[in-house]
Amino acid sequence: MSGVTEETMYAAALQSLPGLGSRRLKTILDRYRSAKAAWNATWDDDLRRRLRFSTTSFGKLIEERNVFNWDGFSRKLSFYGVRPIALWDDDYPCWLSFIAQPPLVLFCQGMLKADRYTLAMVGSRKASPYGLNAAETLAMNLAERGITLVSGGARGIDTRIHAGALKGKGRTVVVVANGLDRTYPRENKRLFRDIVEQGGAILSEYTFGTEPRAQHFPARNRIIAGMAAATVVIEAALGSGSLITADFALEEGRDVFAMPGSIFAETSKGTNRLLQMGAMAVTDTDDILQVFENRGWLLPTAAAEIGEAVDLDETEKQVLKALSMERAIPAEDLMLATGLALPKLLHTLLRLQLKKAVEELPGGYIRCAAAAIRL
Secondary structure (H helix, E strand, C coil): CCCCCHHHHHHHHHHHCCCCCHHHHHHHHHHHCCHHHHHHCCCCHHHHHHHCCCHHHHHHHHHHHHCCCHHHHHHHHHHCCEEEEECCCCCCCCCHHHCCCCCCEEEEEECCCCCCCEEEEECCCCCCHHHHHHHHHHHHHHHHCCCEEEECCCCCHHHHHHHHHHHCCCCEEEECCCCCCCCCCHHHHHHHHHHHHCCCEEEECCCCCCCCCCCHHHHHHHHHHHCCCEEEECCCCCCCHHHHHHHHHHHCCCEEEECCCCCCCHHHHHHHHHHHCCCEECCCHHHHHHHHHHCCCCCCCCCCCCCCCCCCCHHHHHHHHHCCCCCCECHHHHHHHHCCCHHHHHHHHHHHHHCCCEEEECCEEEECHHHCCCC
16 A cells, blocks of 8 residues: 555554454564564464463464455555554654553544644533533634644534534544444544545544444543543543543543533533542633643644634624523523514524524524634
């Protein structure tokens, strides 16, 4: 494959064999010193014991290596636009190489850089309107400052983070828990394509054909945290995967930020617990930028304000000001706040929805992050 070294291709093939996780792959490379030498070696009983395989499982592993379909593997890499990036390659994520168990190979769609200015942002799949708007607005502002945002591409908060980064004209990276011939969740197929087209990437340590099984997500979360200088948790219930990501960040000595939330909201109990444990509170973009700048990061100057992306007439501005970014407001309350008759109000709300400044939710209308005054 063009641009990929022979050694990296052998590493990708090794990682594609069933049962070889990052620990076992490290054991193999420590013994044979190169992926190519490991692939072509005679795997003996001493290696089996080091890898802690049963005799039967080890025999199946050797058989899988012996029948590995190199042509089919290469065709899939080409068809799906995937490039394997090994731990020794120049564009392997610089922060990730320092964690306790870095993946030997990342399968990559799009463009990956050894970004120094990288931030992980994660949150609940079942997020509140407040959390969704906060995630998108923070991501948009941070992306404008040249920070690459890493998240998991899941429904809810993750999706809004990636969307916000795109609106901020910045780079964002999705780390998934499945092979790159799969799309999960399916509704984010267009979003993932837009991310790649705007210079970002979709990453996985899992080979083609791997489904997004539950046991893959904690391992995926270690990559999200490992790729970044710090992790921001927007909303998370107790026991959620977002807290697992934060735990990985703390174990690796990385900073953790958490957004305060309502004491009554299940999706804020995890973030509020993180704050009790010493995580830094994030209430606006500057809370994050200040920490980085104090450590000597020379961040780019912010781009021109995105603000309201389209022209608004006076009536639209009036309705927008009456809306909240935290909760849906019923049309009846908007009538009282604006003094507009219901037909004119509904017509104005429809125009604002078409301009992606307002979203209709159960119970009313909410102002979108795209029309936000900066946090």
